[in-house]
Amino acid sequence: MRTILSLIQKEFIQIFRNKIMIPIIFVMPVVQLVVLVYAANLEMKSINIQVVDNDNSTLSRQLASKFEASPFFILSKSNSLKNAQNKIKSDNADIVMNIPINFEKKLLKENASDIQLLFNAINGTKASVASVYCREIIFDFNKDIILKLKNVQTEIPNFKNINVINAFWYNPQLDYKVYMSSGILVVLITIVSMFLSSMNLVREKEIGTIEQINVSPIKKHHFIAGKLIPFLIIALFELAFGLLIAHFLFNLQVVGSLLLLFFVASIFLITTLGIGLFISTTTNTQQQAMFISFFFYLVFILMSGIFTPTESMPYWAQKINYLNPMAWFMKILRMILMKGSGFYDIKNDLFILMAYGFSTLSMAVWKYKKTK
Secondary structure, three states: OHHHHHHHHHHHHHHHHOOOHHHHHHHHHHHHHHHHHHHOOOOOOOEEEEEEEOOOOHHHHHHHHHHHHOOOEEEEEOOOHHHHHHHHHOOOOOEEEEEOOOHHHHHHHOOOOOOEEEEOOOOHHHHHHHHHHHHHHHHHHHHHHHHHOOOHHHHOOOOOOOOOOOOOOOOOOOOHHHHHHHHHHHHHHHHHHHHHHHHHHHHHHHHOHHHHHHOOOOOHHHHHHHHHHHHHHHHHHHHHHHHHHHHHHHOOOOOOOHHHHHHHHHHHHHHHHHHHHHHHHHOOOHHHHHHHHHHHHHHHHHOOOOOOOHHHOOHHHHHHHHHOHHHHHHHHHHHHHHHOOOHHHHHHHHHHHHHHHHHHHHHHHHHOOOOO
């Protein structure tokens, strides 16, 4: 035990002696948490809609005013469909709403009328969400027309409005920053555990001190524990610090158990530290370690569900995602933080993460060769 503590002390001295390492560990995560939560926002606002009102009637103006009153749209009027389409081509508009001639007349006499919506679908997500917003506004407009102009309630005595009462659990304000901040925390501690641990051992190879350690009487498990535990402690500290920042800046409330949260985080960090150690044993330079770590890191992030649900991925991708430790931890972290889930709610996912951690760390220890 004394040997491990001495090695941990030595590692902390090396880490804090490196002037480049300190900003990477303490400054960069804070900046990323503050900036990325605001920047990585999938809420669709300021959607530019061009309205071509060929009818210029009372009802067509009412329909346009409903879009203008929405907080999601910025409405501009265009005098022709061609000009509005050019706005889309020049990327100065997201939607064109073309209201035809005799829109009001057909709606009043024939009980039906058509409008044309053209979407800039280069960003498919933005276009699909915007189309939902448009349908909701048009549906609300139709309901007003039915109730006010056609007087449905007198024609159908049994007609009753259906009142829908929404209840948003776990994030009542629908604040996207709460959802994103929890995901960014996973990204930050992964940087420390996988990136830095993979380059730490390789650095020993580059400066030649690994040979001295290999011929020393230090046992293999002592050396590995001394290498990994400091980064485990630093990553847990960053998680705690990040939770404080997210609480005060983004009002992220920790609903569940902090003890359970840090226990699960420790299991996840053992997994990523094992991956980092395995990478360091198969590379000879810090540059090689950095590129290989970045490859796995990027794949893990994009498939982790930080931006979109993993259930939206293709079936084959969901199967591959079973090998992604970030996806398991992202799910568990959000369940504990936002839902207040207990051990029995997350036990299946936790056991999978533990098996993953045991496997990666065992492979890394097996791969590392120490000569006496």
